[in-house]
Amino acid sequence: MTRDDLMFRDGLLNGHRILVTGGGTGLGKVMAEAFLILGAEVFICGRRGNVLDETAEELMGQHGGKMVGLACDIRDADAIDDMLDRIWNNGGALTGLVNNAAGNFVSRTQDLSMRGFDAISNIVFRGSFAVTLACGKRWIDQGVSASVLSILATWVWNGSAFTVPSAMSKAGINVMSQSLAVEWADKGIRLNCIAPGTFPTEGMSARLRPTEGGSAFRDTTDYPMGRVGRMPELANLAAFLMSPQAEYVSGQTIAIDGARYLATGGNFSSMRSWTDEQWAEARQSIRATTAKDKAQRTA
Ligand SMILES: CCCCC/C=C/C(=O)SCCNC(=O)CCNC(=O)[C@H](O)C(C)(C)COP(=O)(O)OP(=O)(O)OC[C@H]1O[C@@H](n2cnc3c(N)ncnc32)[C@H](O)[C@@H]1OP(=O)(O)O
Numbered sequence: 001m002t003r004d005d006l007m008f009r010d011g012l013l014n015g016h017r018i019l020v021t022g023g024g025t026g027l028g029k030v031m032a033e034a035f036l037i038l039g040a041e042v043f044i045c046g047r048r049g050n051v052l053d054e055t056a057e058e059l060m061g062q063h064g065g066k067m068v069g070l071a072c073d074i075r076d077a078d079a080i081d082d083m084l085d086r087i088w089n090n091g092g093a094l095t096g097l098v099n100n101a102a103g104n105f106v107s108r109t110q111d112l113s114m115r116g117f118d119a120i121s122n123i124v125f126r127g128s129f130a131v132t133l134a135c136g137k138r139w140i141d142q143g144v145s146a147s148v149l150s151i152l153a154t155w156v157w158n159g160s161a162f163t164v165p166s167a168m169s170k171a172g173i174n175v176m177s178q179s180l181a182v183e184w185a186d187k188g189i190r191l192n193c194i195a196p197g198t199f200p201t202e203g204m205s206a207r208l209r210p211t212e213g214g215s216a217f218r219d220t221t222d223y224p225m226g227r228v229g230r231m232p233e234l235a236n237l238a239a240f241l242m243s244p245q246a247e248y249v250s251g252q253t254i255a256i257d258g259a260r261y262l263a264t265g266g267n268f269s270s271m272r273s274w275t276d277e278q279w280a281e282a283r284q285s286i287r288a289t290t291a292k293d294k295a296q297r298t299a
């Protein structure tokens with residue numbers, strides 16, 4: 001992304017300190033990059049320390065500023081507290097949190113075990129709540145105003161066949177945000193959400209279109225605008241919601257999907273025609289991706 005891709009003035013986020021969970025890759029990385037360009041000090045967390053370090057180095061090399069990678073598994077409440085202690089003890093309070101980290105894979109629901117359900121919900125539902133709660137306690141205790149942005153999916157409004165644990169978990173975080181927007185409004189804490197449509201990333205393609213390789217998302221005939229999302233489009237919306245100028249916006253969930261969910265539902269219902277063999281092949285491919293990522297985890 002270049003400076004010209006952003007619609008905001010230089011220094012919009014000067015003095016802000018923002019944590020992006022899952023900020024080492026994909027959508028988290030591009031939002032972290034936008035916040036860095038706009039003057040924020042940015043923290044990114046994930047379980048693969050090397051991925052975080054590479055991202056921070058790459059983006060500071062391109063844009064200057066300060067980005068810090070912190071290996072942390074958001075399923076672990078103690079690890080979250082350790083991470084927040086490190087941030088708070090090195091420069092003060094966060095002023096923003098982006099709940100972006102997620103796990104997902106396509107599966108027929110009858111093929112899931114409870115461990116499979118937990119693999120998703122412990123990241124998306126429990127993990128996002130845990131980070132929000134840990135930050136919220138500190139903000140309230142210290143009288144700090146802050147903004148929380150959670151990255152959802154349009155299926156919080158219409159469900160999603162074949163990604164049921166994700167749909168349930170994201171819907172829970174949608175309701176968390178609406179509830180806390182009210183409960184914490186007088187503390188100066190805002191909560192909003194973005195529901196992106198398709199923004200092709202490696203992490204998503206490998207788990208949601210696992211058997212298509214490089215051809216996934218090339219056919220855009222059922223996209224009303226004839227295309228998928230462009231990363232800077234998401235980054236601009238995230239920067240707006242995180243900026244102090246958006247102070248009166250709270251409790252909202254904004255779709256950015258080129259109207260696809262209104263046109264087609266925007267999810268994976270076409271997989272109803274998949275055979276047992278196709279599901280077995282998908283599962284094997286997802287397993288291989290997870291094994292590769294697991295080998296790099298340091299948290
Ligand atoms: C229009 C487009 C909208 C798109 C909207 C949303 C997109 C996204 O969310 S994309 C984000 C994708 N990124 C990621 O998922 C990154 C992180 N992912 C992971 O860490 C793994 O993929 C994980 C989610 C599976 C979690 O890993 P881990 O906890 O290490 O999981 P295990 O390998 O130990 O497995 C636990 C459990 O889950 C079962 N399982 C795994 N894969 C499948 C599968 N394909 N089908 C069914 N079940 C699966 C696995 O078998 C284990 O259960 P047990 O066998 O009972 O032990």
Ligand SMILES: NC(=O)C1=CN([C@@H]2O[C@H](COP(=O)(O)OP(=O)(O)OC[C@H]3O[C@@H](n4cnc5c(N)ncnc54)[C@H](OP(=O)(O)O)[C@@H]3O)[C@@H](O)[C@H]2O)C=CC1
Binds near residue numbers: 073153154197
């Ligand atoms: N791409 C798309 O089209 C869409 C994406 N989304 C949402 O956007 C967000 C980003 O997705 P995307 O960029 O595509 O996918 P990625 O796989 O690139 O991003 C997921 C990130 O979450 C991190 N993560 C996963 N589990 C944990 C954990 N337990 N603790 C800390 N970090 C964790 C991963 O790092 P690590 O494995 O190192 O921990 C990774 O960096 C997600 O919330 C996703 O649901 C929503 C709609 C559409």
